[in-house]
Amino acid sequence: MLRVFGMALVVLQHWSIPLLSFADGRISTGNALAIGNGWMITWISQVMPLVFLAGGAANAISRRSAARRGETTPAWLAGRLRRLAWPVVPLAAVWLPLPHLLLALGVPEQPVMTASRLAGQLLWFLAIYLVAVAVTTPMLRLNMAYGWRVPAVLAAGAVAVDVLRFTGGLDVAGFPNIVLVWLAVHQLGFLYADGRLGRPWVLALGGYGLGAALTAFGPYPLSMIGMPGAVSNMAPPTVALLSIGVGQIGLALALRRWIVSLAGWPGVSRALGWAGGRMMTLYLWHMSALFVIVSVVVVGLGISTPEPGTSAWLSGWPHWLLMLALAMWPLLRGFARFETPPATGPYTGGTARVLTACALVGLGLLALTVAGFVPGAAPLLGAGAIVAGLALTGSPRRTSPVSGAGGPAGRLRVASPL
Numbered sequence: 001m002l003r004v005f006g007m008a009l010v011v012l013q014h015w016s017i018p019l020l021s022f023a024d025g026r027i028s029t030g031n032a033l034a035i036g037n038g039w040m041i042t043w044i045s046q047v048m049p050l051v052f053l054a055g056g057a058a059n060a061i062s063r064r065s066a067a068r069r070g071e072t073t074p075a076w077l078a079g080r081l082r083r084l085a086w087p088v089v090p091l092a093a094v095w096l097p098l099p100h101l102l103l104a105l106g107v108p109e110q111p112v113m114t115a116s117r118l119a120g121q122l123l124w125f126l127a128i129y130l131v132a133v134a135v136t137t138p139m140l141r142l143n144m145a146y147g148w149r150v151p152a153v154l155a156a157g158a159v160a161v162d163v164l165r166f167t168g169g170l171d172v173a174g175f176p177n178i179v180l181v182w183l184a185v186h187q188l189g190f191l192y193a194d195g196r197l198g199r200p201w202v203l204a205l206g207g208y209g210l211g212a213a214l215t216a217f218g219p220y221p222l223s224m225i226g227m228p229g230a231v232s233n234m235a236p237p238t239v240a241l242l243s244i245g246v247g248q249i250g251l252a253l254a255l256r257r258w259i260v261s262l263a264g265w266p267g268v269s270r271a272l273g274w275a276g277g278r279m280m281t282l283y284l285w286h287m288s289a290l291f292v293i294v295s296v297v298v299v300g301l302g303i304s305t306p307e308p309g310t311s312a313w314l315s316g317w318p319h320w321l322l323m324l325a326l327a328m329w330p331l332l333r334g335f336a337r338f339e340t341p342p343a344t345g346p347y348t349g350g351t352a353r354v355l356t357a358c359a360l361v362g363l364g365l366l367a368l369t370v371a372g373f374v375p376g377a378a379p380l381l382g383a384g385a386i387v388a389g390l391a392l393t394g395s396p397r398r399t400s401p402v403s404g405a406g407g408p409a410g411r412l413r414v415a416s417p418l
Helices: 002-016 039-045 048-068 073-085 088-095 098-104 109-121 124-134 136-146 149-168 177-193 200-217 239-254 256-263 266-276 279-300 311-339 351-371 377-392
Strands: 018-023 026-031
Touching: 002 018, 002 039, 002 048, 002 266, 002 279, 002 311, 018 279, 026 109, 026 279, 039 239, 048 073, 048 124, 048 136, 048 177, 048 239, 073 124, 073 136, 073 351, 073 377, 088 098, 088 109, 088 279, 088 311, 088 351, 088 377, 098 109, 109 279, 109 351, 124 136, 124 177, 124 351, 136 149, 136 177, 149 177, 149 239, 177 239, 200 239, 239 256, 256 266, 266 279, 279 311, 351 377
Parallel strands: none
Antiparallel strands: 018 026
């Protein structure tokens, strides 16, 4: 429920907050939540902490289950890496040539470059999530030995990084928090999987209370997402975002009984089952659906986004979401099949090989995050690194008279890495 809720809210936010207009061959962008008290919404809508919590719990459960089956850490990591990176391949296959095609067809350059850049920025999440997956086994050992002290140390490191960042006035000094903050939340997922994440209202009130104090008296902005021209709590993440994340986690745990009960409803259960195998596709392609509608409505027809909160904006918002959903549907139908990577034999390589694969995929994702798919060498090198890393995770597939591709093993679907 938390994973699906988190991903749905990410998509809803990305589809709802852009303020768009087009004139003189250029598209202008703004953020609806930058107006008035819109920052208050971000204290709930910035759900990446919940996604990392759920990911930590899922990785703990998956790794321990694999260990009980006798599966080695390199083999487990190779499987997780394949499921994480394989859906990116069709995204790159479409977006690498697409800007060249659009420019050749006479589409104005600035909107094409803007869309090409933004299409890759979403991959930041996969890059840092890959780091969390790669260190799951050693971090699980630390979790068993030290429990709460592990996320506490990571949080203390995040505090030190923020002090350096804000006293020195250099945002680049905050980049270590991309690892420290998200690993701290991922580590809380281990505690949840162990049943050691208790006192939810203490977490909720303490997290939100500390976040309120930090934003009221510290150097942190009120919004938990990046706003134009302002210091960001998100890129890189800050202790304020970590505090709000702990508050969200506590609130979710406090409501756990009702959430689990809701998940048992037949209609909700079917929806969760349907969405579970399509979350990566929805995450990777929902901005492409946005670009399709923007190219028609904003660029093609010249219709600008109304002022947020006005009657025109409120009445148009449902129609806007409906158009985006219609544009997303064929993308889901076409690309959801890539949620499951091609079948391969059991991984027989060693630790060095799978770590090399992780490094290649991670560097490829980082290159696409920074450069997007804007024409140039960086996107080609990034996509090539991802493909090379994936190639290192495979082994020759073996079939047997008992269980071939059409047998039960061939039909097995594994849970999404997210």
